[in-house]
Each structure stands twice: as structure tokens, then as C-alpha cells.
Amino acid sequence: MTLQPRRAGPPPAPHPRSRTRTGALPEPLLGLLGLVLLAGVLEVLPRTGVVSADYLPPFSEIADALVGVAGEESFWQALLDTAEGWGYGLAIAVGVGTGLGLLIGSVEVLRRATASTIEFLRPIPSVALVPLAVLVYGTGLESTLLLVVYAAVWPVLLQMLAGVRDVDPVARDTAASYRFTRWARLRHVTWPTALPYLMTGVRLSASVALILAISSQLIIGSPGIGKEIALAQSSNAVEEMYALVIVTGALGVCVNVAARALERRVLAWHTSVRTEAVT
Amino acid sequence: MTSTDVKSAVRADSGLLDVRGVQKTYYGSGRTVEAVRDLTFSVGTGELACIVGPSGAGKTTLLKCIAGLLPPTGGEVRLGGARVQGPPPGMAVVFQEYGRSLFPWMTVADNIALPLKQKRTPKPRRAALVAEALESVGLRDVPHAYPWQLSGGMQQRVAIARAIAYEPDVLLMDEPFAAVDAQTRAELEDLTRSLWRNLGMTVLFVTHDIDEAVYLGQRVLVLSGSPTVVMEDVAVDLPAEREQLSTRALPRFAELRAHVYEQVQRAKTFHTAPAAGASA
Amino acid sequence: MNVLKAGARAFLHLFGLPAALLALWWFFAARSDSFYYPTLNEILSAFGETWFSSRIVDDVLPSLWRLAVGYLGAVVLGVTLGVLLGSHRQLRALLEPVLEFFRAIPPPVLIPVLMLFSGIGDSMKITVIIVGSVWPVMLNTVEGVRAIDDVLADTARCYGITGAARLRRLVLPAASPQIVAGMRQALSISIILMVISEMFASSSGLGFAIVQFQRSFAIPEMWSGILLLGLLGFALSLLFGLLESRVLHWHRGLRQSQKGEK
Incomplete structure (x- = not known):
């Protein structure tokens, strides 16, 4: 019984959901149990030989490797590099996407003229630019930034366009009739409407940016966790590789949680919870 | 038009709806709410009975128990003599939220x-x-x-058409016209009556509108506020041919309406014991 | 006259900016002597020579094959798991943190891991695509299944629509808007993973070819590969749009009618 009440209906207050009365665990505990079970499975599979320990070391050994890795300074440097590539890339993408979105969204001619170009450029897989990045920027941070920015700018831009389009015509007319300046209109009418969309765009971009940052390190070899994984793989340090993969997962969780928290914080005043604009 | 071949397939008592001592308590997290206390009534084959009660009287809960959508905590519902344990094959339901049921x-x-x-x-x-x-x-x-x-x-x-095409023995209607405008509502009321008279199925019609209940029903069951019991079973002795203007203008209609109205008013304060589910 | 005018304007809107951008490229590439930015002429002639050759069979088709199998695998797996998780609350609660974690792993890091299991062949690449693209489909399906209207679900039960019929007539159509949204996200992830897995470890495929060109400084050919990938992404996105409008035409109509009512 998982049906969620979507609208307040006329029926009585108690929720007509038949509770499971089996004395089941509360949900957070159940989730914890799930994690423990996963660790257990990862421990048992290689130990019993179902999966070769050469491919999948027992979880305890991965955990050991994780502790070992965490003791090395190079790991923290790699983590910092990854955070840098992600952070700068995301910041640039959000800046560019917001600016362009506001500009294109508010000027009808621009919106029409750019539509076909955006439709064409957006689906180009950013990794297609990998060889170009290598040629032009080598294996430095700039390569990572090129890929991250290209990939992360689209969600922000598209959400922003949808947000600006969503401005209530009545509000716009009201602002015009009170002779708001262009700036005041932007500040008090367009921006508040577009903000929820922007936050959705930022949340999507944040995880895309992380994926691209780590991918470019993995393929191009610019410094960061991705490069460390490639190194561990080529030197057949399997436990270490798994440990680093877990680190990237943890990073991903942090990014997702932080992005959602930010979204909630910024939109606390906003009555409606936005669904993602279908673009 | 189709009444003959519909009826021929139907056993004499297959439309008999028997509600015996139905009780429903919700067990939420940390609190229990008794929505329906003890309901007993029956609707004979081919009868049209209306159920009215104050809002929040557990009408929808009762209807869901009858439809086999919710298991009652106590008591039982029988349709044509067989105990209802899930939605029975001979039953169709028309919900209030037409937009969400198609x-x-x-x-x-x-x-x-x-x-x-x-x-x-x-x-x-x-x-x-x-x-x-x-x-x-x-x-x-x-x-x-x-x-x-x-x-x-x-x-x-359309929802009604779906229900009658199903050729049910019993048709349940849960405040079906509460969300349409007054003109449409009158039309749909007349439609319901003519379909019932043509097809001969049992109809149980839940509403909070007293006029509607008296106008439509052969009987009106008045429910109390939550936790719900049947307060009174009113027989509607109006002529079978009903018409929006003339029937509603009958003195007997006014009397019945006034009577049911009083009952519903009384129903609101029927339970002096602290109601567990008063949060609504 | 007005029709003509409107047509001309639409044409200008559609092709004006792309033409201007191409012209800019033409202009700057012709004037600069940078080795990295060949002229459009060179890129286009390289495009013809490079891709209308045995490379179609050696590189393009294998890539498309991996993409198709991996993507469809991810969709089938994602919808199946999503329906399961969406309809069992306890199961969902048990697996939520685990799934949250797996979803957060950037999919390309799975390439070295899966290479351990299945080398660098097609099966590795297909597995990478499946494992990386399954999440958006699955999570969106879960949301879609959870959001099924309870009145609609009750209606289906009343009319005896249960089991397989319920899945086919109620659950999948009701969740289809979310499923399709997840499929769209999965499509771009699939393309990325196809390219990356070929770049990282392969002896054939688009990603492999492009990296080869770059390493051998065959710059116009490299650009033609980037162009081909761009066209591929664009074509698939177009194709998906067609599918979407077919599958979800009811949803668009429903939403418009709801908007109209407000």
C-alpha cells in the first residue's frame, strides 16, 4: 500500500492506508539495515568464492584500503583537485546559464533565434569534446573545466528559460503599468518566478558536473580522484580502486544532499514545490 | 431497453446487499481512529437506497468497506449471500472524482x-x-x-456508462454529483433514476445532500457523525414517477426533507462521548 | 503575402543563428593558421572520407549496437525494478540508502571496475551503459508508480483489473510520463558512457576512433568525429521526441485541459 494522497479529498482525516501491523522496523532503521546487508553481501560473495576475490575483494579489505588511502596526502590532494574542478566548473556554468537564460528568455527575438541552435547543441555528448580538450589544454584543470562547463550549463540554461517563460502575464502587465524600470521588473517579477526553476537547474547541474569532472580525470588524466582510480586500475590495486569508487559515490551523495538542502533553503518561502520543467 | 436480458441473467437475490455490524477502525502511527462503529442495514434486490450523513461521517469509509476496497475491522458485508472479501464481480462503483476515476x-x-x-x-x-x-x-x-x-x-x-455496461447487480455511487454544477446535477439525478428503473439493479447512493437523497431514493438511511451508526431508516413514500420541479414541490417532499434534515442535525451532536477522530 | 512573410521569418529564426555561427567559424578558421581549428572545408571533406568508408562497419555500427543493447537493457531493467520498488514500501525503505549511494557513483568510474569482470569487450561496454543509465529510469519509475492516483487504483480494483492487466492498463500508463522523462535522461547518459567506455579501453567504436585521430594529430578527422557524435546525439534526441509525443499525447492533452480550468 504505497498510494500517496495527492489532493485533499473529502474523506475523513485518518488516512485510509492499511498499516502493516507486523511490528516492522521504522523506515530509517530499515534503510540502515539495507546498507549493512549490502556490506554483508559484498563480504560474503568473495569469501565463499561465488565471485573471485581478484575481481571483488571482501568488503572488509576494501574498508582497510579505504583507511589506508585516507592516510595518504595524495588522496586528499586528489579530492581537493576534484572539488576544485567541480566547484569552478559548476560556478561558471551556473553564472553563464543564468545570465544567458535571463537574457534570451526576456527577449522574444533572441528566444526564437536561438531555439534551433540550442536544440542542436544540447544533445551533443560533452565527452565528444575530450580530444579537443586534450589538444588545446593538455591534462590540466582547464580540460576538466571545459567538459564540466559544457555539460553543466544546459540544465541551468534550459530551466532558466522555462522559468522566465513562466512569469505570470498579469504580474508582468502590472509591473509595466506601474512603470517599473527594466531592472525592477527583472528583480521583482522575473527573478522570483524563475528562482525555483533555477534551483532545479543547479541541482541537476551539480551532479552532472561531478560526473564530468571525474570522467575527465579518468580519461584525460587531469589530477583528481578519477585519475587515482585509473592509476589503481592500471597497477592492479583492486582494493584501492574499490575504495576510491566508494569515495566517488560518497562525494556524489554529498553533492546531491547539499544541492537538495540548498534548494529547500532558498525556496523555503515558495509555496509550491516545483516539478522539473519538461523540456 | 436492455433490462430484460440483464435481469434474466440475474438470480433473484443476487442484488441483495447485507451490511452486518460493520465496524472500521484505522490504526495510524500513534493513534487509532474509530471511523465506523456499528452499522447494520440491508438493501433488497432492485432497491434504490440513499445514505446521508454529516460530512466526515465515514460515508466514504463505509462505501469502501461495501465495495471490498477496505476490509472492515469487525462485522461483514454480504452481497447476494456471499461474504465480500475483495471487490465482488457483481458490483460497480461510481466515484465522486470523475476526473480521477477515468x-x-x-x-x-x-x-x-x-x-x-x-x-x-x-x-x-x-x-x-x-x-x-x-x-x-x-x-x-x-x-x-x-x-x-x-x-x-x-x-x-462516462463513468456511469462504464458502470452500467458492466451489468452489475449492485451499483454503488459515492457522492457522484458533488463536483458538478447544479443544472448538470439535476440532469444526472434524473439519469440515475431512469437507468435504475430500466435496468433493475440495486443502487446504493451516498450523498451529503438531503434534497438529493429524498428526491432519488426509495429509502434514506441517516448516518450519525463519526464514529458512525445508522440513526434512522426513512421510507420515501413519493410516487415512482419523479420530476425535478413537481416532485420537489410536493408537500410530502417538504415533510420528508424536513424530517431528514432534523435527523442530520441531530446526527451532528449524536455522540456526546469524546470522539477520537474529531481532528477533521 | 503575410503567409510568405511569416514563413520567411520562421526560416530566419530556424537557420539564422546556425548560419551565422558557421560563417564565423569559416571566417576565423580561414584566417587563423591554428593547427587545431581546421576550416569547415577540411572538416567536411574529412567527414566524407572518414566515415563513408569501412569505418561504418568497423566503428559506427559496433558503437550503435552497444548503445542500443545497453540502453534498452537499462530501460527494461529500470522499469522492472522501479515497478517493484514503487509498489512495495518496505522494500523501498530497505533499499533507499543503498540505491541513493549507487546512483551517486559517477557511472564512468564503473568502467575500470567492470573491466575486471568482463575485460574490454562488448559485454563490458554494454554492462557499463546498463549500470550507468538504469538509475534515472528506475527512480523516475518509482516516483511514477507511487504517484498513481488512488481513486484510479480503486476504480481498477472495483472492475477486477488486477495482476498483469493492472500492470499493463494502469501502472505502466499512469507512470509513463515519469518513465519517459527518466528514459530521456538515460539516453544522454548512455551516449556518454558509450563514448567513454570506447575511449578508455577499446579497439573499435566512435570513441576509440576519435581518440586515435587525436593521438595521431589527424585534426580534421578528429573534428569530423566530434561532428558525427553531435549529429548522432541530435538525431537520437529528435527520434526520442517523436516517440515521446506518440506515447504521451494523452498526457499533454490532460495537462492542457487542467491548465484551462484554472
């Missing part, structure tokens, strides 16, 4: 045909039933439209 990805005709397909009704018979049902609710022209292309009243007609 499948938006299917055309009107497909919406009506789907339950029949599920019943493995042969295809030619299915097509005939769909066409007949649409005809009898006055929607002959829209079989290929989607529900969301229709007005609210028309959507509810």
Missing part, C-alpha cells in the same frame, strides 16, 4: 470496454454493451474522445 490515456469507449475485456466478455457483445451504455447516458457521439476533452458532467456520464 483512465486519461484511454478513449471514452476504451474506458467503458476495459472492465468488460477483463470479464472476458466476447468482442461483439462488448461493442454492443459499450454502444448501448453510451446511448443510454446520452453520449452517443463521443466514443473516440478522451475523457479530459469532455466537461465534468460528461465525464461523470
